[in-house]
Amino acid sequence: MIEFRNLHKGFNQKPVLAGFTLDVRDGETMVVLGYSGSGKSVALKHVVGLLEPDAGEVVVDGEVVHQLDRARLMALRARIGYVFQFAALLDSMTVRENIGLGLARQGLAETDTDDRVREALALVDLAGSDDRYPSELSGGMRKRVGIARAIALRPRYILYDEPTTGLDPVTAAVIDRLIVRARERTGVTGVVVTHDIRSAYTVGDRIAMLYRGTIRQVGTVEQIQKTHDPVVRQFIEGRPEGAADAETAFAGIVT
Amino acid sequence: MLELVTARARGGLVAVGRVGHFLTDVSRGLRDTPTWTRLTLVQMRRIGAESVPIALFIAAFTGVVLALQASYTFTGAVPMYFVGTLVGKTIMLELGPVLTGLALAGRVGANIAAELGTMRVTEQVDALETLAYDPIAYLAVPRVVAATVMFPIVVALAMVMGVTSGWLTAVNLLDLSTVEFVRGLKLFYQFKDIWFGLVKSLSFGLLIALIGCIKGLSVSRGAESVGRATTDAVVLSAMMILVLDAFWAVVLL
Ligand SMILES: Nc1ncnc2c1ncn2[C@@H]1O[C@H](COP(=O)(O)OP(=O)(O)OP(=O)(O)O)[C@@H](O)[C@H]1O
Ligand SMILES: [Mg+2]
Numbered sequence: 001m002i003e004f005r006n007l008h009k010g011f012n013q014k015p016v017l018a019g020f021t022l023d024v025r026d027g028e029t030m031v032v033l034g035y036s037g038s039g040k041s042v043a044l045k046h047v048v049g050l051l052e053p054d055a056g057e058v059v060v061d062g063e064v065v066h067q068l069d070r071a072r073l074m075a076l077r078a079r080i081g082y083v084f085q086f087a088a089l090l091d092s093m094t095v096r097e098n099i100g101l102g103l104a105r106q107g108l109a110e111t112d113t114d115d116r117v118r119e120a121l122a123l124v125d126l127a128g129s130d131d132r133y134p135s136e137l138s139g140g141m142r143k144r145v146g147i148a149r150a151i152a153l154r155p156r157y158i159l160y161d162e163p164t165t166g167l168d169p170v171t172a173a174v175i176d177r178l179i180v181r182a183r184e185r186t187g188v189t190g191v192v193v194t195h196d197i198r199s200a201y202t203v204g205d206r207i208a209m210l211y212r213g214t215i216r217q218v219g220t221v222e223q224i225q226k227t228h229d230p231v232v233r234q235f236i237e238g239r240p241e242g243a244a245d246a247e248t249a250f251a252g253i254v255t
Numbered sequence: 256m257l258e259l260v261t262a263r264a265r266g267g268l269v270a271v272g273r274v275g276h277f278l279t280d281v282s283r284g285l286r287d288t289p290t291w292t293r294l295t296l297v298q299m300r301r302i303g304a305e306s307v308p309i310a311l312f313i314a315a316f317t318g319v320v321l322a323l324q325a326s327y328t329f330t331g332a333v334p335m336y337f338v339g340t341l342v343g344k345t346i347m348l349e350l351g352p353v354l355t356g357l358a359l360a361g362r363v364g365a366n367i368a369a370e371l372g373t374m375r376v377t378e379q380v381d382a383l384e385t386l387a388y389d390p391i392a393y394l395a396v397p398r399v400v401a402a403t404v405m406f407p408i409v410v411a412l413a414m415v416m417g418v419t420s421g422w423l424t425a426v427n428l429l430d431l432s433t434v435e436f437v438r439g440l441k442l443f444y445q446f447k448d449i450w451f452g453l454v455k456s457l458s459f460g461l462l463i464a465l466i467g468c469i470k471g472l473s474v475s476r477g478a479e480s481v482g483r484a485t486t487d488a489v490v491l492s493a494m495m496i497l498v499l500d501a502f503w504a505v506v507l508l
Contacts, residue, residue, distance in 0.1 A: 048385050074387045082385035088378035102386035149386075 001026055002047060002157065002191065006056035008213075009042055016042050018213030020056070029183055029190040031200040033235060034210035040193040041085055043210070044159050047191070048080055049073050060157070078106055081150030081188075085161040087142040089134040089149070095121070096130040099149045106153070120152035121145075124178060140167045147175065151182055158182065160192045164199045176202040197236050201225070209235060277469050281399055284392035294397035302363050302398065302464070303405025307412060309362060310355045314413035317350050318342060318420030326429045335431055339439025342421035347448040351414040353500055356459035359406070360492035364467040367398055368488035371471025372481035380472065395468040399461065406460025407453040414452065455503050462499060463492045 007020040016039040024030040034040045045051040046058045049065050058065045060076060068076060089098050096117050103113045121127050124144035134142055143163065150158050160179065164172035176199050182188055192203055200207055201221050208218035209232050217224070217232050227233060284291065325341040371394055374380050380390050418440070425431040470488040474480045 045381075050381050050384060070389075074389075077385055077387040080385070082382075084378050084382060086378065088382040090374075090379050090382065091377070101383075101388075105387050153386075 001059075001061065002189070003059040004043065004046070004056075005059060007043065007046060007053050007058065008055040009039070009046070009051065009053055015213055017053075020210070020214055022208055022215050022218065024189060024191055026189050027183075027187055028205040029179065029192060029203055031192045031194060031204035031207045032210055033195060033197070033200055033207060034193075035235070036195060038210050039213065040210055041161050044082075044161055044191065044193055047157075047159055048077050048082055078102075078153070079156045081153050081155040081158040083143075083146050083150045083158065083160045083163055085165070087134070087139075087146035089142055089145055091134045094131050094133055095126070095137075095145050098134070098145060099152050102149065102153050116152045117148075120148035123151060123181075124148045125174060140171050143167065144171075144175070147178065154186060155188065157189045157191070160190065160194075162194050162196075163192065164194065164196050172196065172199060173202075175199075179203045197238070211235075273469060274465060277395075277465060280391045281395055281465075284389055284396040285400075287389060287392040287396075290388065290392045291396040291400070294393065295400050298397045298401035299405050301366075302401045303409055306359055306362055306405070306409050309358055310409045310413040311416045313354050313358055314346070314351060314417035315420040317354060318346065318417040318422075319424045321345055321350070321417075322421040322424035322429065326425075326431075335429070336435040336439035337442075338425050338429065338431060339422070339436040340442045341439075342425075343418055343440040343444060344448065346417035346421070347414050347452045349452075349500075351417055352410050352452045352455040352459065353496065355410050355413050356406075356456060356463070356496045357493055359409070359459075360463050360496060361489050363402060364463045364488045364492045365485050367464060367467030368471040368485045369481060371395075371468060372474035372484045375472060375474045376477060376481060390472070395464075395472070398468060399464040402460035402464035403457055404460075406456045406463075410456035411449075411453060414449070451503070451507055454507070455500065458499055458503070459496050462495055466492045466495065 002024040004020050004022045007017050008015065009017040020039075020043055022030070022032070032040055032043065042051060046053055047060060047065065049068070052066045057067075060080075063072065063076065065073070065076065089095075090101070093101070099117045099120055100113045103116055108116070117130065118127070121129060124147055126141060126144055126148065129137070129141070129145075134145070137145065143166075147160070147163060163179065164175050167175065179190060179192065180203055183190055190203075192200070194200055204221055206218060206220055207224045209216045209224075211231055217227060217229050219227070224232065224236065227236075321342045322338055325338040326335065329335060329337055371380075374394070380394070383390050383393055422433070422436050422440075425436045426433055467488045470484040470491070474484045
């Protein structure tokens, strides 16, 4: 279980998260929707301790992330797969080495590593790309390698930062199916950050909307689809004018 | 004015504090041997072996110039075999380590800062962390260890090259025999000349790699920031090499 408890985080006096509270239950896929720049990536980074909260806390499996010592933090990170928004592949390494990196860290034998790498690549429809370098791949392919790198670890949690943004509709649908399949097969708990509303409906068990630093609404896909909240309605219908001021949302919170 | 001075002084202290803090991180990273040993071999080649040509190039020309300038200076009053003395002493004590150090501050320091800085802005460092690696052990330790080990080796080769080219110059361009040159070379020679030079180069290697790693890993955003970190790393390393050089002269000579 991942619990965001009253999380506050700002950069250069500008608040980004202000009282962000959300529970992600074991086995579910939680989608976090929000405008560009609303702090979705910032929230995710707190789960693995890449950022420290100004106030509040993130609790994973009962442990407060920013209070863990190094060894425990490492153990926690080994249980979490993180799919970066821009893939963040190590560009001096081949696809195989990228995926094997985390496995090697967890002490997997070489032959098992090879199997896992192959399996993960097949899952993202990239079988045979083992020896290519990230610079030789398209943006969408890199993203899929990023997903493979997380899945290969067979983690308890996977955090997807905009897994389908910037992909063509078909590839996006493939990724969506992949996320659903990963959950069905391994029972992994997922957090999917996105502003792709179609993807949200496909992969989400529940959907939460981040707006102005807090969760505006959280509910099942159905509840969100039928919502009367004007801000959420505007977002899911993609209307340019309405209750939500997209501009302030974009710039974070203007104080 | 006074404010400026205290601000500078504070800035200097903060910098020293950061290097110290980073050193403790590195020594913690050192305990994680499985992570860094294999990577260190790669860095030894990149930092050490690939730096040999430039180091030899500099040393060769320095040897020529030293020999010619010595003979020019010694006209009449001082016996000519002192050319050997001057070439040997200067190369081993000072120019071998310092010129090589300055050149490698550019080559190695810039390379480390730019590479780590780019990895930082493209979130590759964050990715390593989420894969449960310690970026210090994975990225900094191999570079620091490799530079510290390889610098003395590169400088030792440069010393040999510098003295050799000084000798060849003396024999071919000056009217000096090999016997005389060697006599001069041996005249005030102490074993300390060599290890003093090598200890210095070891400290330069450590310093250049540390500064490169600190500057690279502290990049925060964008290409501009990577560029600034690279320049900073080179300038700071070059300055610190000269300071450290003076420090060793005071402490060890
Ligand atoms: N390291 C940082 N330093 C300073 N400001 C930051 C940093 N990281 C994020 N921010 C700011 O925090 C705000 C939220 O950023 P974040 O990347 O979380 O947005 P997002 O919701 O993921 O947007 P997108 O959908 O475009 O990825 C932005 O205004 C951004 O400028
Ligand atoms: Mg983002």
